[in-house]
Amino acid sequence: MANFGKDLQNSPKHALRISREQAIELFIPVVAVFLALLLGAFLVLFIGKSPLAAYGALLKGAFGSKRDIAETLINVTPLIFTGLSVAFSFKCGLFNIGAEGQFIMGQIIAAWIGYSLAGMPTVIHMPLAFLAGALAGGLWAALPGYLKAKLGVHEVINTIMMNYIALYFSHYLVMGPFKEPGPIPQTPQVAEAARLWKILPGTRLHFGLILALGAVWLVYYLLFKTTLGYEIRAVGNNPHAARYGGISVSKDIIIAMSISGALAGAAGAVQALGVQFRFLDLFGFIGYGFDGIAVALLGRNHPFGVLIAATLFGTLARGAITMQSIAKIPKQIIGIIQATIVIIVAADEILRRFFRSRSAATQALTEAGEGEDNGE
């Protein structure tokens, strides 16, 4: 197992213990993915198909051609944003289940700014629409943040409720004030100037991916290089100690929720400005926000982990379509795999205990050997 060399100099045993913990920490998601894929293979076998063919089709569907890769990345983009959103709130000790609602608000407001303003240059209109979406998501999350900070109302309950409010509010907007004339409940098309640039000729891949990668870096920088990030992580780890340290816990809760919501809103904005170019009436939740919870969980709430996890989930979702159409394997298998990953990562204590008892056993053996040497 990896040990993080530089800590070893002073007290090898001590440092080893920590690095082992860290190694386990990194290892759990990998093991979870592996076990889930294994389970998926058995399920495929169970329905009388070849797991190799299934996973082959999956990979081909996700990466088989330039277009496939582009479509996979289009899938990954909003998941990066929503994964970051949930991870950011977790870092402040908050569980933002409302990324779904913030996504919806971001999407519809970005679409509105996108279609309602005309005659602006791209360099103004596009960022304006994108930021408006992010702002809408941020405000949508700031309210539960405020209620949590000032009145102690639990953010989980509140953000769930806010999801429904966002869903029905979007119905109202898209069938009322934002409705395009005609029979279909949808907004007018977003102006060309507000659309995200295409970044890979011949595909739909758009600038949103670059924005998402930028957001990964931004969240990383914010959390680990700034005083605000220090505060937010302090509040998330131990609000009592944070308060003792002079940090305003309630202020940080509101800020963290707002940033988390803005990230989810940005996910909605890139969908509106990069993929759909309008807002279509929703029949229910699309699920990018909820998937963000799984992505954050698998990514261990670290921005880089989120990037990897979002890529995995986006790939699976894209590949599943080909798997179903070519290998004739129901794409629900992928749903099961994703769910299994989440369960294993969420119940990581099982794996952790497994690793610990093994490492403890190894260590005990080593020490018993040492003991004999010193015994005389």
Next chain:
Amino acid sequence: MQRCLASLERGFLTLEVSTSTPVVEMRTITVRFPGVIANDNVTLDVYPGEILALLGENGAGKTTLMNVLYGLYKPDEGEIRIHGQPVSIANPNDAIKLGIGMVHQHFMLIAPFTVAENIVLGVEPVNVGGKLDMDKAIHDVEELSKQYGLVVDPHARIETISVGMQQRVEILKALYRGAEVLILDEPTAVLTPQEVDELAVIMRSLVRQGKSIIFITHKLREVIAISDRVTVLRRGKCVGTGETENTTQEELAQMMVGRKVVLSVDKEPVKTGDTVLSVQNLHARGSRKLPALKGVSFDVKAGEIVGIAGIEGNGQSELVETLTGLRKATSGHIYVNGTNLANSNPRALIEEGVAHIPEDRQNRGLILDFTVAENFILRNYYKPPFAQGINLDYRKVHAHARELIEEFDVRTPSENVPVRSLSGGNQQKVVVARELSGEPQLLIASQPTRGLDVGAIEFVHRRLLAQRDQGKAILLISLELEEVMSLSDRILVIYEGQIVGEMTPDEATEGELGLLMAGGHAKRGLHSEGSEQSGQFRQGSAELP
């Protein structure tokens, strides 16, 4: 066993040669936790009708060993015999069946239930038809309490009785289940000196009637005063066992720590300066919204240590929290250097030079998953040189951490490890280093040595005295009377949210302080200045039974 015998060669204790069979024999017990051997080949015997003190520093493995006996941990190696028969104890129920009872340091009682209900809980007497026979329960409890001289009121609800009585309820609980061997885990930690004396009497009466007691402690004086024999653990190993009357406190301290220990504190004469902290008629509510501070007034001057003595739960925590901005005062004034800072936020007090060593380092003083370096800047991360605009300059943070680690001798592999991985003593060093490095005007130290071993206690005490000698004002709140008496220049006694007396350490005796702490009043006159200033002494008669 060999280890124990080997240590006897130093000429300290002789192993008791007894003809009777021990009630409990623990042979070569080894318990391993990941990365640490909590008990290493430990051997312990308990004979019928004796009080065995199990002495050791925090983390020496005392509680682990007793948890093995009580069936909470399974030893990796070793054997337990009860009355000479090898037994396997898989859980506390097995232990209870074998006649082993344990009174934990933190009582496990149900507050709204009565004394009798708590005692019979789990083994309730029932009528035909399965109805709870409360009359029999009360009768049984009364019988038991008479037999062993453990005075309790079976009808009283737990939340209304004193801590001392709660402890008696816990002991009765064990006896009701037929305990022959009682394990008392740090039973004196929550008691006043008078209650400790009462407990000693009870323990004596129990062993006279054939019970055996294992008494876990790290207080040397109590070992000498109460026990018949003593077994000393150090770092998981048994370093000696023998008869108490053949040893001294100094010898025990040396065995416990592994080196010579200076038990007394040397102090320079006090040189006080201006008043730094002035608390006037301070009122505040506790966490249950009941008044916890009822008009507290006192001053702390530069260059002196003012100690606050009292039994846990008499308003100390609320006082500290109110003084440090963590709790709202309902009325009153807190002047720091002449500025009223009552109900300021914690940061305003930090800015005014108020340092705070909190009583609960793990839940308040530290962020356990943050690195040592990150913990060092918890109270000044927002200021240069650490903060540069919105950025935090981690290079400076790490350099700062390395300096403090060096200066305060924090034992850590590097400044980059989570503080969680440090020992309790080193965690406390991190807190102390952080609070003292800010050059405070006033230091509020709340139980600064709680849970530390003798070496770390010495360290903290030396640092506090050094601050005092540099002319800093120090308010020391401690439940350890010895600590208050040895460090303080003035001692205030807190009882039920009021300062009920003031003494100097020279004129104070433990007996008098103990009486004040329990709500009685001292035989000698109270410090006149204190009395005029606050005018709120409890004049009621002593409430001790």
